[in-house]
Structures are given as structure tokens and as C-alpha cells.
Amino acid sequence: MNDKSIKISVIIAIYGVERYLSQCIDSVLNQSYRNIEIILVDDGSIDNCPAICDNYAGKDSRIIVVHKPNGGLISARKAGAQASSGDYICHLDGDDYIGNRYIENYAKVITEYSPDIICSGETRVFPDHQVLNPMLEREGLFNRDQIETEIIPSLLERADGHYFNHSTVQKCTKRWLALESIMTVDDAISMAEDHACQSVAIMRADSLYVTKDCLYYYRLNYSSMTKAPKPLPWSYPRNLAAHFTAHLDLDAYDLREQFNRAICHTLFNTAVSQFNKNDTYSIICADIDKNLAEYTDIIRDTHFSGFRRKLMVKALKHRWYRAMKAYVDMRNDNSSLFKVLRK
Numbered sequence: 001m002n003d004k005s006i007k008i009s010v011i012i013a014i015y016g017v018e019r020y021l022s023q024c025i026d027s028v029l030n031q032s033y034r035n036i037e038i039i040l041v042d043d044g045s046i047d048n049c050p051a052i053c054d055n056y057a058g059k060d061s062r063i064i065v066v067h068k069p070n071g072g073l074i075s076a077r078k079a080g081a082q083a084s085s086g087d088y089i090c091h092l093d094g095d096d097y098i099g100n101r102y103i104e105n106y107a108k109v110i111t112e113y114s115p116d117i118i119c120s121g122e123t124r125v126f127p128d129h130q131v132l133n134p135m136l137e138r139e140g141l142f143n144r145d146q147i148e149t150e151i152i153p154s155l156l157e158r159a160d161g162h163y164f165n166h167s168t169v170q171k172c173t174k175r176w177l178a179l180e181s182i183m184t185v186d187d188a189i190s191m192a193e194d195h196a197c198q199s200v201a202i203m204r205a206d207s208l209y210v211t212k213d214c215l216y217y218y219r220l221n222y223s224s225m226t227k228a229p230k231p232l233p234w235s236y237p238r239n240l241a242a243h244f245t246a247h248l249d250l251d252a253y254d255l256r257e258q259f260n261r262a263i264c265h266t267l268f269n270t271a272v273s274q275f276n277k278n279d280t281y282s283i284i285c286a287d288i289d290k291n292l293a294e295y296t297d298i299i300r301d302t303h304f305s306g307f308r309r310k311l312m313v314k315a316l317k318h319r320w321y322r323a324m325k326a327y328v329d330m331r332n333d334n335s336s337l338f339k340v341l342r343k
Contacts, residue, residue, distance in 0.1 A: 020219065028103075038063045105211065156259055268315065
């Protein structure tokens with residue numbers, strides 16, 4: 001496959017990002033690699049995004065616009081993937097942007113190796129500075145055996161808390177695999193949807209390439225970070241557990257142990273976030289206790305190697321509610337942009 005024959009579809013999910021959308025689309029139009037199609041998925045945005053999309057479509061024949069009722073991120077990405085015709089698919093969020101050789105670098109890897117998935121890093125864009133966040137794995141090609149020995153052991157969550165970068169953006173995936181994996185994700189999954197999608201894709205891939213490029217510019221959502229913290233929905237761990245159970249063979253490799261750690265981690269994040277409610281302490285504790293009851297076996301069977309993760313499991317197992325509240329209060333008091341961790 002020569003580079004001129006490789007068509008890459010760039011799918012941009014769009015909702016409420018009119019302030020940043022032009023920069024996002026322009027960064028794709030300005031790519032040094034030209035054999036692309038750009039699919040703008042307007043997910044029922046109620047601002048000026050629909051008009052911006054249509055305006056760009058009138059200027060460049062490579063742009064396809066999909067207008068749809070609001071259905072969430074996974075719904076938008078599915079619509080874009082189904083409308084695509086490229087050999088490979090890249091996803092881009094409407095408030096981010098990419099460097100002008102982002103697609104070209106993917107095309108070079110495809111020309112030489114034709115991997116099922118290409119993974120790259122990102123540059124995190126803060127108000128007054130940027131931070132490189134490259135892939136932690138070695139650079140280069142992974143065949144299926146190497147995926148099994150080097151990637152899958154951290155697919156969901158390793159004993160030390162590390163997991164493979166599961167972001168759907170910063171990846172370029174063969175269309176059949178991208179479409180197949182994203183269609184397994186229920187539209188109702190509104191948190192950890194990337195983890196749900198990419199775990200399936202990697203388990204089904206025969207080859208994977210890691211590059212140290214950081215040409216994806218991830219813009220933090222400053223406005224959302226200044227709002228009062230909210231409780232996470234209990235559907236978060238429930239939906240993720242259901243997805244992993246339905247679409248991964250948890251009896252293969254050490255995935256059962258990884259599954260327990262990943263779900264326990266989401267349980268802890270969800271549990272402590274309940275203290276952001278306005279309810280009384282006793283009502284919140286009772287609600288947490290009721291919801292944790294259905295995960296007794298998972299909490300019991302979860303084992304981490306690091307002290308902080310071990311403490312997290314103990315807090316869930318022994319219902320250390322005062323410690324949970326102290327933790328979330330401290331986190332809220334000391335939150336700042338440069339401490340944001342992307343999950």
C-alpha cells in the first residue's frame with residue numbers, strides 16, 4: 001500500500017464547542033497529508049456549531065457533515081464511523097486540535113507496517129503552558145505475541161495501578177476494527193467510554209504500533225473544572241463492568257484480576273464523589289453502603305501492590321466513610337489545573 005492510496009477518515013465529535021471548533025477543523029484542513037476525509041458529527045449542538053460545520057463543508061469537498069439528535073459522545077463517534085469510507089479512522093474531539101504532520105506520521109507508519117492500531121501521545125494545553133504526555137510503552141511495532149506479553153498485562157489495570165493509554169483520540173485504527181470495537185459500546189456509557197472501546201480493539205488486534213509523537217493537542221475543559229464538583233453516577237462502574245463482562249474473555253490471561261482492579265478503582269472514585277452531594281452525612285453513607293453491597297466479591301478479590309491502591313480497597317471493604325469524605329474534601333480544596341489527571 002503506497003501512501004497516496006491510504007485514505008484516512010478523521011471523525012470530529014462536536015457538541016457545544018463553537019469557541020474552539022474553527023481551530024479544530026482548520027488544524028485538520030492544514031494537514032500535510034491530503035488524502036483524508038473529514039467527518040463533522042454535530043451531536044445536536046444548540047450553539048453555533050451546526051452552522052460552522054455547514055459553512056466548512058461548503059469550502060472543502062473532503063468534509064462530510066452529519067447532523068444528529070444529541071446522543072452523547074459514543075453515539076456521535078458511531079455515526080461518524082458508519083459514515084466513513086477511509087482505510088483507517090482517527091477520532092478528534094471538537095475542542096482539541098492537531099499538528100500539521102499528525103496524519104502524515106500515521107500514514108508513514110501504515111505504509112511501512114500496516115498495523116491494526118497506531119498509538120501516539122498528546123500535548124496537554126493549559127492556559128499558560130503546554131505539557132508533553134508521550135506513550136510510556138516502547139516505540140515501535142508490536143506483533144500479536146508482543147501485544148499479549150507487553151500490552152495486555154496492563155490493558156485494564158495492572159497491580160501497580162498502571163494501565164495502557166486507552167484514549168480513543170491519539171489513535172489511528174483500521175476502519176473494520178474501529179467500527180467493530182466502537183459498536184460494542186452501549187450509548188448509555190458516558191464515562192470511561194474510551195476504556196470500554198479500546199480494550200476490545202486491542203484484544204482483537206493482531207498488530208499495534210507505538211509512536212512517541214505528541215502532535216495531538218488536548219485542551220483541558222477549563223470551564224467545567226471551575227464548577228462545583230458533582231457526584232459520579234453509580235451507573236459508571238455498573239456499565240463498565242457489564243461491558244467488560246460481555247465483550248472480554250475475563251478468563252484469558254490475567255484479565256479477571258485486572259477487571260477487579262479496574263472496577264474497584266471506579267467504585268472508589270464513585271463512592272468518594274458522593275460526598276459532593278448536599279445530603280446529610282448519614283444519608284450519603286447509607287447510599288454508598290447500599291451500592292457497594294453488589295460488589296462485595298469484586299472488592300474482596302481485588303489486590304494491588306502499591307500502598308495507595310491497597311488503602312483504597314481497604315476503604316471500600318471496611319466502609320471507611322470518614323476517610324473517604326476527608327479524601328474528597330482535600331482533593332476539592334487542593335484541585336488545580338496542573339493536577340488534573342485524565343481518566
